[in-house]
Amino acid sequence: xxxxxxxxxxxxxxxxxxxxxxxxxxxxxxxxxxxxxxxxxxxxxxxxxxxxxxxxxxxxxxxxxxxxxxxxxxxxxxxxxxxxxxxxxxxxxxxxxxxxxxxxxxxxxxxxxxxxxxxxxxxxxxxxxxxxxxxxxxxxxxxxxxxxxxxxxxxxxxxxxxxxxxxxxxxxxxxxxxxxxxxxxxxxxxxxxxxxxxxxxxxxxxxxxxxxxxxxxxxxxxxxxxxxxxxxxxxxxxxxxxxxxxxxxxxxxxxxxxxxxxxxxxxxxxxxxxxxxxxxxxxxxx
Amino acid sequence: xxxxxxxxxxxxxxxxxxxxxxxxxxxxxxxxxxxxxxxxxxxxxxxxxxxxxxxxxxxxxxxxxxxxxxxxxxxxxxxxxxxxxxxxxxxxxxxxxxxxxxxxxxxxxxxxxxxxxxxxxxxxxxxxxxxxxxxxxxxxxxxxxxxxxxxxxxxxxxxxxxxxxxxxxxxxxxxxxxxxxxxxxxxxxxxxxxxxxxxxxxxxxxxxxxxxxxxxxxxxxxxxxxxxxxxxxxxxxxxxxxxxxxxxxxxxxxxxxxxxxxxxxxxxxxxxxxxxxxxxxxxxxxxxxxxxxxxxxxxxxxxxxxxx
Numbered sequence: 284x285x286x287x288x289x290x291x292x293x294x295x296x297x298x299x300x301x302x303x304x305x306x307x308x309x310x311x312x313x314x315x316x317x318x319x320x321x322x323x324x325x326x327x328x329x330x331x332x333x334x335x336x337x338x339x340x341x342x343x344x345x346x347x348x349x350x351x352x353x354x355x356x357x358x359x360x361x362x363x364x365x366x367x368x369x370x371x372x373x374x375x376x377x378x379x380x381x382x383x384x385x386x387x388x389x390x391x392x393x394x395x396x397x398x399x400x401x402x403x404x405x406x407x408x409x410x411x412x413x414x415x416x417x418x419x420x421x422x423x424x425x426x427x428x429x430x431x432x433x434x435x436x437x438x439x440x441x442x443x444x445x446x447x448x449x450x451x452x453x454x455x456x457x458x459x460x461x462x463x464x465x466x467x468x469x470x471x472x473x474x475x476x477x478x479x480x481x482x483x484x485x486x487x488x489x490x491x492x493x494x495x496x497x498x499x500x501x502x503x504x505x506x507x508x509x510x511x512x513x514x515x516x517x518x519x520x521x522x523x524x525x526x527x528x529x530x531x532x533x534x535x536x537x538x539x540x541x542x543x544x545x546x547x548x549x550x551x552x553x554x555x556x557x558x559x560x561x562x563x564x565x566x567x568x569x
Numbered sequence: 570x571x572x573x574x575x576x577x578x579x580x581x582x583x584x585x586x587x588x589x590x591x592x593x594x595x596x597x598x599x600x601x602x603x604x605x606x607x608x609x610x611x612x613x614x615x616x617x618x619x620x621x622x623x624x625x626x627x628x629x630x631x632x633x634x635x636x637x638x639x640x641x642x643x644x645x646x647x648x649x650x651x652x653x654x655x656x657x658x659x660x661x662x663x664x665x666x667x668x669x670x671x672x673x674x675x676x677x678x679x680x681x682x683x684x685x686x687x688x689x690x691x692x693x694x695x696x697x698x699x700x701x702x703x704x705x706x707x708x709x710x711x712x713x714x715x716x717x718x719x720x721x722x723x724x725x726x727x728x729x730x731x732x733x734x735x736x737x738x739x740x741x742x743x744x745x746x747x748x749x750x751x752x753x754x755x756x757x758x759x760x761x762x763x764x765x766x767x768x769x770x771x772x773x774x775x776x777x778x779x780x781x782x783x784x785x786x787x788x789x790x791x792x793x794x795x796x797x798x799x800x801x802x803x804x805x806x807x808x809x810x811x812x813x814x815x816x817x818x819x820x821x822x823x824x825x826x827x828x829x830x831x832x833x834x835x836x837x838x839x840x841x842x843x844x845x846x847x848x849x850x851x852x853x854x855x856x857x858x859x860x861x862x863x864x865x866x867x868x869x870x871x872x873x874x875x876x877x
Contacts, residue, residue: 320677322811367858375677376623377861380818383811384857391850503807507688510681518677544699547692551685555670558682562673 287419292540293533298425300532301432302495305487306505307512308439308524309480315456315519316469316476318373322382323363324484325506326389331356331485332497333397336404345407352489353482360481364474390502399499404492424493431490435483436525443521452476456519484509508535511554517567526565575743578826582736589728597724599840603833604731605792608738610816610828612785617814618822619746620778621758625680626687627813629667630660630783632805633690634790639707639800640700649713653791660787661780663690668779672772687810694802706801710794727796734792735829738785742825745781754778755823819860821867831867 310324335352339345363385371377410427413420443449454462455472463469488497495501512531516523531550538549557565585604589597609631616622634656641647641655667686674682694701701707712722719726745751753774756764765771794800803809812835820831838856843849860867 314677318677320680367862371861374865375680376617376814376818376822377865379623379625379680379811380815380857381861383808384854384861387808387850387854387857391848391854394850395848506807507685511685514678514681514685544697545693546696547689551689551692554685558670558673562678 288540290419292536294421294425296533296536297529298428298532299536300529301429302487302491303508303512303532304432304436304525304528305483305490307509307516307528308436308521309483310509311513311516311519311521311524312452312476313480314513316452316459317364317368317473319368319378320375320382321480322379322506323385323389324480324509325502325504326386327356327360327481327484328488328491328505329393329497329502330359330389331488332404332492332501333393333488334485335489335492336397336402336497339405345410348404349486349489353486356485356488357478357482361474361478364477368477369470369473386502390499394499397497401496401498402492403496404489406493410493422494428490428494435486436521439521448475511550513564515554515557515564517564520564520566523564523566574824574826578739578743578829579736581826581829582732582739586729586732589725589732594724597728599837601724601728601731601796602840603836604728604735605789605796606813606816606836607735607829607832608789608792609786610813610820610832611739611742611825612782612789613813614817614822614825614828615742615746615754615778615782615785617817618824618828619751619758620754620775622775622779623680623814624671624779624782625684625807625810625814626667626690627683627782627786628805628807628809629687629690630664630786631790631793631809632694632800633663634660634787635794635800635804636694636701636707638791638794639710642710642794643707649715649795652713653788656791656794657784657787660790661784664780664783664786668776668783672776672779684807684810687805687807691802691805691807694805701802704802706799706803708799710798710800712798713795721795731792731796734788738788739825739829742785746825750774750777815857815860817867819856819864819867827867 306324306328309327310321313319313321313324331352333352334355335348338351339348342348367381367385368378371381406424410424413422414426415421441449443452451462451467452472454465454467455469459469462472491497491505508531512524512527514527515530516525516527530553534550534553535546538546542549561567585600589600592600609627613624613627616624616627637656637659638652641652647655667683671679671682671686695703697703712720712727713730715721717726721727721730746754753764753769756767756769757771757774761771764774790804793804813832816831816835817828818831819834820829821827835856839849839853842852846852
């Protein structure tokens with residue numbers, strides 16, 4: 284029974300970590316290329332969930348909900364970046380206030396459109412139910428999340444590491460000025476990365492709608508998790524986001540299971556420890 | 570000679586004190602709120618405006634002190650003095666611990682770490698139900714008994730009480746930022762490497778600024794708990810921290826009068842708008858974006874530019 288507890292909790296933690304990876308990898312990439320701390324990133328997650336919900340109500344199709352939610356929010360992200368954030372340059376306080384302004388607006392618009400009731404995204408039959416192995420039970424949906432995040436993570440890694448565009452993005456992360464100097468269109472890269480980040484966050488939101496639900500306040504509840512992942516893993520690092528999200532997923536899950544009242548403490552104390560040893564995170568560079 | 574700002578600040582406080590008896594209950598309530606929140610905004614400005622450290626978790630110290638007051642008064646019937654001392658001490662202690670972690674980091678990392686640390690306190694407020702009563706909050710915090718001839722449960726005496734606290738905090742912070750230590754902070758804001766070359770202990774300056782700012786945020790939190798009569802996770806949430814940043818940015822970072830003015834503007838705006846429409850978050854969000862696009866130096870900064 285004790286072994287079953289540990290295996291189940293580890294599985295739950297890893298699948299939650301997989302969801303966090305979708306959210307945090309975008310945040311990390313956006314920061315890497317544009318040095319923007321995007322406090323509206325949790326709002327992308329929430330909006331993705333709500334839009335996916337509306338799509339699935341109309342069409343009944345789960346894949347359409349995934350694509351619809353993610354693409355719609357990617358477009359919102361592009362609008363935010365092109366019209367507003369680009370004007371600010373690198374002044375941190377300005378970015379914080381502007382992105383939180385957007386987060387408040389999105390929160391209120393979501394409340395206006397979808398109301399205050401919590402919803403759960405209906406799952407397709409193929410993904411509902413549990414897989415039973417001996418006395419262990421694994422929800423199919425969580426297996427799906429793990430698999431999808433693994434595919435997306437591998438895809439991102441291949442794209443960044445092996446393609447020409449990926450090389451351009453890495454060049455822009457390392458030194459935007461030099462990258463521009465050798466003819467890379469950094470503004471276009473920035474827009475693309477911002478759209479990708481919003482896309483991934485919203486995808487996470489639709490998927491999260493299937494087991495976290497979608498409700499007002501989810502945006503500011505999930506945002507700190509994305510931040511902790513990025514802090515632990517290191518800003519702008521994809522491997523960092525992978526390791527960080529799995530670690531945070533596990534810590535959060537065991538924290539909630541073992542010390543329910545102090546759940547946040549069990550999440551943040553290890554973060555503090557990592558920071559004390561490596562101030563730029565596990566994979567971060569100075 | 571007395572600096573013009575001091576005259577203006579004292580003038581504003583005196584004006585508020587004179588007008589208060591003529592006000593009806595609702596504007597007086599808002600003025601009391603503004604006086605207390607002004608302390609919080611000024612304390613954040615020691616970090617943001619004077620030292621150049623944008624903290625995203627300032628509500629944590631405010632909230633720790635407010636919770637201390639809530640628990641001490643409701644469960645233990647402690648006196649005002651005990652609550653004040655314990656509240657400020659706990660806020661200072663929290664800032665002293667968080668500062669050890671946060672001051673190691675610079676720029677964006679500082680921002681993210683303060684956010685995450687602020688969320689620790691929020692998480693405790695929300696989840697540590699046996700201590701904080703969770704989402705329900707702690708209700709029924711009584712107004713303090715000071716043995717004065719006026720009861721502080723009446724709006725007007727409590728306003729004077731809060732205003733006194735604001736003036737005290739403003740005077741102390743004013744002395745701080747004009748002291749050699751305060752000058753050192755401003756030097757660090759301008760150029761950390763130069764200050765280090767001059768032999769300043771940059772880390773210690775930043776750390777002390779962080780702890781002092783936390784202490785004053787706690788001072789504000791004590792009065793907030795008494796004013797509201799209620800403490801809940803809302804007091805420590807991220808939005809409260811960010812709203813304080815907005816007040817500082819709106820009023821003008823690097824001054825003390827600016828954040829106080831910003832706090833007053835936001836408190837009144839928030840309450841007036843929410844009377845007329847449920848969509849006040851939309852409007853507040855637009856204010857954030859508008860301030861950054863049109864008044865990046867704040868109201869006082871815009872005024873200064875014009876007169877210079």
